[in-house]
Amino acid sequence: MVIHAEADEFWSYVGDTSHQRWTWYALERETGIILAHQNGKRTDAMCEQLLNKLRLFPIRSYSTDNWQSYAKYIPSAQHHIGKDQTWKIERMNLNFRTHLKRLHRKTICFSKHETLHDTVIGLYIERHHYKNFSYAKS
Structure with a gap:
């Protein structure tokens, strides 16, 4: 099985917006x-930990936004940069914010502890x- 992965990150805060x-x-x-x-x-360290x-997976190519950390750790031959390649994960970011109120940008429901x-x-x-889900099913 060959995997094409999309990678991204989204912002939230704990306590107040200064604790990103x-x-x-x-x-x-x-x-x-x-x-x-x-x-x-x-x-960069967090990006490296994710990658x-x-x-563990047979990933043939990665699609990311233009955040510079990805280019440091993903070989350029496998790396596709651009919003046209990351539409699925960008939609997933919206799902996170819709389903988890603590991820809204302006809310009274926020996390107090990391x-x-x-x-x-x-x-x-x-x-x-x-x-x-199990990869054994695929």
Whole structure:
């Protein structure tokens, strides 16, 4: 099985907007299944951690936005940059914000602790993307 992955990150905050929290993740384009996710800061190290998790999969190509961290760790022959290649993951970002009120940009429902914030996002991904999926079925 050859996988084409889309990778992106979205912004949220814990406590107040000065405490930024980023969720990095990658999905398989054909099925929309999230392959891996990582919460933290918007740094090269976080990008590298996400891409290390993806090494378990036979990924032939990656599509990302123009964030410079991706170009540092993805070989240019495998890397496609542009919004025309990331429409599926950008739609998924909107789904996250729609389903999880704590991810809205302006809300009174926000996370107070990083651990709880990361756990809620992880549970959402588990429930909506991993629950009934197995690569053995493919």
